[in-house]
Each structure stands twice: as C-alpha cells, then as structure tokens.
Amino acid sequence: MNPSLKFLLAILIALEISFTNVWMVNVLLAVIGLIIILASRPSIKRLALLFVVPLIPAVALAVAILLQSNAGTHFALVLFTRIYAYVFVGSAATLTTQVSDLVMSLEQNAHIPSKFAYGFLGAFNLLPKIISEVNIIRAAGNMRGQQLHFWSPQLYFKAILASLSWSENLAEAMTSHGFVEDAPRSYYTQIQIRWWDWGILIVSLALLQVALFGLHLQ
Amino acid sequence: MKASNAWHLRDIILLTLIAIFFGVIYWVIGPLYNVLTLALTPVGLGPAANDILMGVWVMAGPLAGYLFKRVGSAFLGEFLGSIVEMFLGGQWGASTMISGVVQGVASELGFTLTGYKRFDWFSLNLSVLTTTIVTFGWDMARNGYASYHLGLLVALFIIRLISTWFFGGLLSKMIVNLLDRTHLMQTQTR
Known part of the structure; x- marks a missing residue:
C-alpha cells in the first residue's frame, strides 16, 4: 500500500x-x-x-x-x-x-516541500551518531564528576550545540552536492x-x- | 533578533536533529515511565505517571518555539519529534503522530495567542498553559480522564501543569539562556 x-x-x-x-x-x-x-x-x-x-x-x-x-x-x-x-x-x-x-x-504524493523531506531524511540518518553523542556527553560529564540527568539543562545545551554544528555541515554538504531549495526535481x-x-x-x-x-x- | 518566517534547509535539519536528540533522551528515560506506572497502578493512580512525566514528552514544542522564534516552530519541533520517536522506539507506532499533532498544535497555540509578536518568558509560559490545557482535554477523551472523580481530575491537571511548566517552561528558559551566552543561535537562524 x-x-x-x-x-x-x-x-x-x-x-x-x-x-x-x-x-x-x-x-x-x-x-x-x-x-x-x-x-x-x-x-x-x-x-x-x-x-x-x-x-x-x-x-x-x-x-x-x-x-x-x-x-x-x-x-x-x-x-x-x-x-x-x-x-x-x-x-x-x-x-x-x-x-x-x-x-x-510524502514528498511526491502529499507534496510537502522537498527541503523538508530531504532535510528530515538527512538529519534522521545521523541517528546512530546522535545516540553515541548523548553517551559521550554523559560520559564527559561523569569524568568531571558532574552527573547529567534528563532534567539537567547542560545535557540539552550540549546536544543543541552539537546539532548546530552538524546541521551547518550537513546543509553545506547537501548544497555542494547540488541540492537547491524549492527547485523543481525529478525522481x-x-x-x-x-x-x-x-x-x-x-x-x-x-x-x-x-x-x-x-x-x-x- | 528580527523574526524571519522562511524555513531553510539548515533550520529544518537543525530542528530535526534537536527533535532526534530529544527522542533519544525520552527513550533513555522510557523505563522510568513504566516503573512509575507500575508503582502507582495498585492504588488506581497509574495514569498519574503520564502527568508527572508529561513535561518531558512535550518540552520539544515550547523549547523549539522559544528557540527558533518563528511561525510553526513549536508545532514542527513537537511533530518531528513524534515522527522520530515513532521510528525509534516504535512502541506506539503510527498513533504517536496523533499525539505529536495534538501536542504540537497545543504548544504552538501559546505563541499564536500573542500574534507571534512575542517570543519571551511570557509567551513561553502561555505556551506551557495551552499545552497543558489542550493535551489534558485530549486525554479526557482518549484515556477516559473525563470519568474520574473531580478531585482526582483537578489533582492530575495540577500535576501536569507543574510538570509542563518545569520542563517546557523553566528548563527551556535555562537551556536557551545557556545558548544565548554562546551567541551561536543569532547567526545561525537568520
């Protein structure tokens, strides 16, 4: 289906x-x-x-x-x-x-903009990296005797910092591979x-x- | 910062990445929900676990709205988070998307009520309030909250409001304060 x-x-x-x-x-x-x-x-x-x-x-x-x-x-x-x-x-x-x-x-049948489709897909493929990044952030905290819980702002802060640099890199990589926002695409x-x-x-x-x-x- | 309402590739990726990070963090604390529910079930208060942790599930919405300061950011943050969660844990399958839409609309509403003119502590609190009210209304229908005795209903609402305020309001504010000190967001989201 x-x-x-x-x-x-x-x-x-x-x-x-x-x-x-x-x-x-x-x-x-x-x-x-x-x-x-x-x-x-x-x-x-x-x-x-x-x-x-x-x-x-x-x-x-x-x-x-x-x-x-x-x-x-x-x-x-x-x-x-x-x-x-x-x-x-x-x-x-x-x-x-x-x-x-x-x-x-969703892109071809439901006509959501391709930047959303590929942006989401690109980010989603980083999932394994993100799981390991969460572990790294927590381990780094533990090494400094700072335990990071799910209510610690630092945990989210560091996660967002990592997201900032990754999103920059990924967007540039996609652009340099020829991805143009809102340009017509063939499939x-x-x-x-x-x-x-x-x-x-x-x-x-x-x-x-x-x-x-x-x-x-x- | 002047709010620009166009979504660019980089913002979409950033928002999805943040949503995924939240998804992973929820996933790590998933067992806590189950333990809490089991502990409260014998006295008939099992659903309270849902309200105690509600703030954690919905915090991506208010945070995204407060961070991106754009029309639709709170909705997208919460909705993308639910899609990620759906494929990550898969525990609830496609019905996670419904919760995602309800929670997304709920937290977006807080910013809509200010006409998208304010993205500050006030609108963040407003978003917390709308999130609590709308998701609670949804649970009244879906999870049968509507037939509880009035005392319990009020207690559950207050628990949910506190939880949502702590995670969606206070914690979001603290996270964004830390980010503001790095001055990274201003150049990034323009």
Whole structure:
C-alpha cells in the first residue's frame, strides 16, 4: 500500500476509536493489526515487547477507571482494548514501512516541500551518531564528576550545540552536492498512488463505520 | 533578533536533529515511565505517571518555539519529534503522530495567542498553559480522564501543569539562556 495513505488510514482509525466505546471493534482492529505485523515477520523479541509494553499503561488505565470513577467495567475494558488497538494498528503501519519510503511518498504524493523531506531524511540518518553523542556527553560529564540527568539543562545545551554544528555541515554538504531549495526535481524512484490504494483506504474506513454502528446499536 | 518566517534547509535539519536528540533522551528515560506506572497502578493512580512525566514528552514544542522564534516552530519541533520517536522506539507506532499533532498544535497555540509578536518568558509560559490545557482535554477523551472523580481530575491537571511548566517552561528558559551566552543561535537562524 502507498506509504502516505497507509499512515493516513492508521491515523484516521486511531482517531476514530479515541472517541468511540465499542471494545469488540478495538479487539478486531488489534487482531487485524497483529496479522499484518506477523506477516512482516518481526523478531520474537520485538513481538514480545509489543504485547508486554502496552500492558503497563493498559492495566493502569483500566484499574484507575475501576477504582477512581463510577464508569464501570465496560469502560475499563474499552480503554484496555483501545490501547492495544492503537499499538497494533500503529505498529502495523510503522513496521511495514521504511522511513525513506514514507518521506519520499510524502514528498511526491502529499507534496510537502522537498527541503523538508530531504532535510528530515538527512538529519534522521545521523541517528546512530546522535545516540553515541548523548553517551559521550554523559560520559564527559561523569569524568568531571558532574552527573547529567534528563532534567539537567547542560545535557540539552550540549546536544543543541552539537546539532548546530552538524546541521551547518550537513546543509553545506547537501548544497555542494547540488541540492537547491524549492527547485523543481525529478525522481529516480517514482511512488504512485494506485486506484487500489484509495480502494483499501475507503473500504477499510467504510467497514469500520459499519462495525462501529452495527455493534453500537445492539 | 528580527523574526524571519522562511524555513531553510539548515533550520529544518537543525530542528530535526534537536527533535532526534530529544527522542533519544525520552527513550533513555522510557523505563522510568513504566516503573512509575507500575508503582502507582495498585492504588488506581497509574495514569498519574503520564502527568508527572508529561513535561518531558512535550518540552520539544515550547523549547523549539522559544528557540527558533518563528511561525510553526513549536508545532514542527513537537511533530518531528513524534515522527522520530515513532521510528525509534516504535512502541506506539503510527498513533504517536496523533499525539505529536495534538501536542504540537497545543504548544504552538501559546505563541499564536500573542500574534507571534512575542517570543519571551511570557509567551513561553502561555505556551506551557495551552499545552497543558489542550493535551489534558485530549486525554479526557482518549484515556477516559473525563470519568474520574473531580478531585482526582483537578489533582492530575495540577500535576501536569507543574510538570509542563518545569520542563517546557523553566528548563527551556535555562537551556536557551545557556545558548544565548554562546551567541551561536543569532547567526545561525537568520
């Protein structure tokens, strides 16, 4: 499926179930999400995390409703299943899409300016460097007997300083490779929206409405 | 500094890099959220962990607005942060983007209310306030906050306001003060 439309669909679904209270639809969505996730053959560890990590906020929300409100078990169940629907539907989109595909699709199909697409992509590829930079900053602090916590301004200050010099370098590198802001571009990889992409989007949303209203009326 | 509203390649990269740095830092403290939630769940206060740490999740917005002093910077900072977080941790998948949009609009609103004329301590505090109100309203619908007893609801709101003010307001101010002393931002973002 076209990456832009896939993310649009996942977001619309998540948005809609935020305001509806049908737990069976939530379970159904979670199951469909899970099937898509399984089809992408994730590692066992990732799969286990997908089940365990949402359990914490899901239980927390359900218990809070039971103990701190008069909304009852039905609403607790809705909130519990809603968290799983979010996570599985959301992960079904992210686990089956490469960042570069999404960004290229957003540029070609959703027509966001190319400077945003390539600027984001360029910065995103520095991710491993950034992770090691955070470790370096903390280690440098430790060597001077200064422990940097997530509430220490120095940690963020040093991170922003590093970002300043990297962004300068990266922007210059891109410019010297011929990148011109707002210039018309041609694409080596063409990403198209085909009719069945729209088909999947519209049919999925229609089925969701049918399921929501059908089960709600019962 | 005169505010210019055009986004150039360098600013976009800088904003994304800052968003990624924040994403990495959130990621490092992720376990803290889980531990805190687990500890508070038996008394039915699990969601309070979300409010206690709320400031950390949303601080990229007010900080970016205060740092870049441009239309859309608070929104972009928060939104790009959420996209990065989505691909980094992947824990919440694409639904992270919704939170990103809500939080981004919420913190942008504070600067919008001043008509983008002020990017100072006042508008930063205003942004903290709008962030708290809008994200709280969102949680009332999405996470069922609306059905809590009034006392708890007020307590959660106050906790969230303090947390957002500390991280989004005070900490952002301290970070930008440190940066101002280097005089690097003025030449960079023009």
